[in-house]
Amino acid sequence: MATDDEGPEFRERFQKACAFVKIVSADLDSEQLLYFYARYKQANDGPCSTPKPGFFDFKGKQKWEEWNKVKEMTAMDAMTEYMDALTFIAPDWELSVSDHKSSVQLFQFWSQVDSGKVKLCMGQAVSTMRSGDNGKLKDEQKTLFDWCVEGHVAKVEECISRDRKCLTQKDDNGMTLCHWTCDRGHLDMLRLLLRNNVDVNSRDADGQTPLHYAASCEHEEVIELLLSHSADINIRDEDGILPSEATENPSIASLLSSVT
Structure with a gap:
């Protein structure tokens, strides 16, 4: 648990930041909510000590992984990063919060995130604010x-024309362009990648294929397009999970289970 060593003013500012995130949570994307969630938990509960959820609990696994990534962070650093990130995406947030919400209200909000009542996108998430705030970057x-991620087909096509090696390039999480495209559900982007013979069965750091991402995010048209280009429904990730088991949508699970 966080101590009072940071001083009452510091902790009061952190509480106000939490209150502001609660107010604007509907306007934040999954990466941003996960970023704030992990630091809120680290600041208030300390290092993650709960068992890792199974893959079928996809949202729970995401939240656990993000919290576990900051397990070495002090409570003060967690609160500092929380407030710095909020200032980056909303520089005037302190002017919008005249008084912080009660601890009970904030606990209830983050408990709703824990229980899934505050929805997080089911796709693979990254732990940097930069990826969750692409619109703030200059071109x-x-x-x-x-x-x-933005679905800017022309820009990606231009990169491919310059260097086709970008089709196999991976980010820090082992995700390729195809993984990100299927996570976001960009059909036109996927068509571009398929025309350039992208590997539809590439695996990320957790052994998940683009089909796992499309299934967990319930992008049915993306799934159908992947299947028409020989996406393998029988690839298991490191937890032994098939794409058909990465979704709670019965029709998508059936689609992935019935392919011959």
């Missing part, structure tokens, strides 16, 4: 993956 600062 010259954006990477190939930024353009892919």
